[in-house]
Amino acid sequence: MSIKNRVVLITGSGSGIGKQTALRMAEQGAKVVINDVIPEKVDETVAEYKKMGLDVIGKTADISDETAVNNMFKETVDAFGGLDILVNNAGMERSGPLRKLTEEDWNITLDIDLKGAFLCCRAAHNYMVPNKHGRIINIASRAWLGGAGQTPYAAAKSGMVGITRSLALELGRNGITVNCIAPGLIHTPQWDSLPEKNKKFLLSKQPMPTLGEVDDIAHAVLYFSDDDNGFTTGQVLYVCAGRSLFSG
Amino acid sequence: MDGVENKVAVIVGGTSELGETISIDFADGDAKVAVCDINQEKVDSTVKKIMEKGKQAIGIAMNPAKSGEVKDAVDKIRSEFGKIDILVNNVDNSEGFEISEVSDDRWDKSVDENLNATFYFCREVLPEMRKNKEGRIVNVTSLEYLGYPGERVNYSATKSAIFGLTRSLALEAAKELVTVNCVAKGDIAGPDIPEDKAEKMASVLPVKRLGTPGEIARAVGFFASEKGKRITGQTLFVCGGKSTFCSMST
Numbered sequence: 283m284s285i286k287n288r289v290v291l292i293t294g295s296g297s298g299i300g301k302q303t304a305l306r307m308a309e310q311g312a313k314v315v316i317n318d319v320i321p322e323k324v325d326e327t328v329a330e331y332k333k334m335g336l337d338v339i340g341k342t343a344d345i346s347d348e349t350a351v352n353n354m355f356k357e358t359v360d361a362f363g364g365l366d367i368l369v370n371n372a373g374m375e376r377s378g379p380l381r382k383l384t385e386e387d388w389n390i391t392l393d394i395d396l397k398g399a400f401l402c403c404r405a406a407h408n409y410m411v412p413n414k415h416g417r418i419i420n421i422a423s424r425a426w427l428g429g430a431g432q433t434p435y436a437a438a439k440s441g442m443v444g445i446t447r448s449l450a451l452e453l454g455r456n457g458i459t460v461n462c463i464a465p466g467l468i469h470t471p472q473w474d475s476l477p478e479k480n481k482k483f484l485l486s487k488q489p490m491p492t493l494g495e496v497d498d499i500a501h502a503v504l505y506f507s508d509d510d511n512g513f514t515t516g517q518v519l520y521v522c523a524g525r526s527l528f529s530g
Numbered sequence: 531m532d533g534v535e536n537k538v539a540v541i542v543g544g545t546s547e548l549g550e551t552i553s554i555d556f557a558d559g560d561a562k563v564a565v566c567d568i569n570q571e572k573v574d575s576t577v578k579k580i581m582e583k584g585k586q587a588i589g590i591a592m593n594p595a596k597s598g599e600v601k602d603a604v605d606k607i608r609s610e611f612g613k614i615d616i617l618v619n620n621v622d623n624s625e626g627f628e629i630s631e632v633s634d635d636r637w638d639k640s641v642d643e644n645l646n647a648t649f650y651f652c653r654e655v656l657p658e659m660r661k662n663k664e665g666r667i668v669n670v671t672s673l674e675y676l677g678y679p680g681e682r683v684n685y686s687a688t689k690s691a692i693f694g695l696t697r698s699l700a701l702e703a704a705k706e707l708v709t710v711n712c713v714a715k716g717d718i719a720g721p722d723i724p725e726d727k728a729e730k731m732a733s734v735l736p737v738k739r740l741g742t743p744g745e746i747a748r749a750v751g752f753f754a755s756e757k758g759k760r761i762t763g764q765t766l767f768v769c770g771g772k773s774t775f776c777s778m779s780t
Contacts (some may be wrong), residue, residue, distance in 0.1 A: 283532070446775045454736030454771050489704030494760050501757035511748060513716070513741040516774035517767055524704045524762040529696050 716769025
């Protein structure tokens with residue numbers, strides 16, 4: 283495992299999967315930028331990890347805002363001297379039956395989940411190309427395969443798969459790999475907020491009768507981030523306890 | 531490799547260039563390694579390399595395409611190490627021909643070595659893993675299962691079958707938290723590929739270089755370790771991005 287001294291920016295890392303991934307990467311000696319749209323979450327996470335002696339800084343930014351994204355990457359490079367790894371983790375979901383979905387539901391989901399990832403990739407690659415090294419990891423969702431009532435979310439996450447495969451082809455010659463992780467059910471604050479009945483139903487659909495942990499995703503991110511894993515690119519890895527194997 | 535400490539790992543086809551890299555990586559991670567392959571000298575050589583590092587290994591020269599020999603090998607490993615935690619199926623016969631050249635014998639050989647060997651080992655090992663509610667199976671297949679042009683129908687067909695076998699067994703064993711995954715290797719550099727051919731092969735890959743056995747071994751190690759415990763039924767292509775040309779690779 284080799285990511286020591288690599289500079290990592292993780293969007294949406296003020297909580298959940300992003301926060302745990304930041305911890306695991308910093309523990310391996312990476313310099314990590316904690317990004318979130320909510321300043322308190324950034325501050326809390328940075329304070330917590332700094333207390334542990336980890337090399338982290340915080341950047342509050344809305345990733346659907348082009349100027350804010352470009353500034354965040356410039357400030358990251360100013361602070362840490364470069365950028366090696368981008369984890370596009372920030373996301374949100376507006377779900378519901380088609381007849382109830384509004385234009386706003388669609389726009390906000392696509393803006394954050396898809397446009398945000400695009401803006402971050404574009405800003406990040408400018409710093410990776412001259413170094414002939416980079417790792418981009420997109421956190422999509424198993425739901426990109428389709429989910430009733432998840433139209434905007436599935437569309438946005440499908441878009442992330444398209445970004446992954448296109449950029450893998452485009453940036454491979456520059457020593458940059460681009461991969462995607464498609465998590466299934468993971469124990470996050472969003473999961474905790476679901477009614478018990480829904481949790482039980484969702485888990486019953488999963489071949490392995492176990493709820494995923496944020497660490498499962500952090501470990502997959504570490505695999506793709508590794509300096510030594512430069513031959514894996516353009517891939518979608520489902521971390522979903524086998525749920526991707528069948529529909530229904 | 532980490533996350534495999536004290537695990538008993540069986541590496542079938544564990545002496546080829548890739549197989550030996552996998553065997554040694556597991557040993558470096560402090561797994562107890564059982565190296566299974568057909569040639570006694572090669573088995574001895576791989577085991578010796580591991581022992582010289584002060585790590586644990588046993589070697590079993592056997593034919594993985596014979597079900598009786600597979601049963602005997604598994605019995606022997608169990609009596610030596612107690613149980614089997616990790617099974618890596620890396621047997622590979624990469625001979626490929628256009629269909630009119632595929633005699634019954636050639637077809638049978640491909641099926642025996644690329645598919646049956648994996649099936650026999652899974653059949654011997656999986657029930658115990660399910661009983662223990664613990665275990666990892668990693669099948670190494672080839673990107674060529676997607677059916678790249680090159681008149682290699684027997685190879686592509688038998689490597690495809692590993693994909694279906696992986697997914698079915700993953701579903702069969704999921705309730706007991708045993709995972710079954712697949713690594714699809716792409717074009718790997720090696721002494722058997724002439725330099726000019728290697729350059730040409732690399733030029734068509736998105737990453738513009740061939741892979742190394744170590745890069746395949748690390749993917750195998752990821753699925754086999756504690757870190758991959760909630761990933762099952764998946765195929766990870768380690769191929770320099772070549773799979774992105776194909777619709778079946780997500």
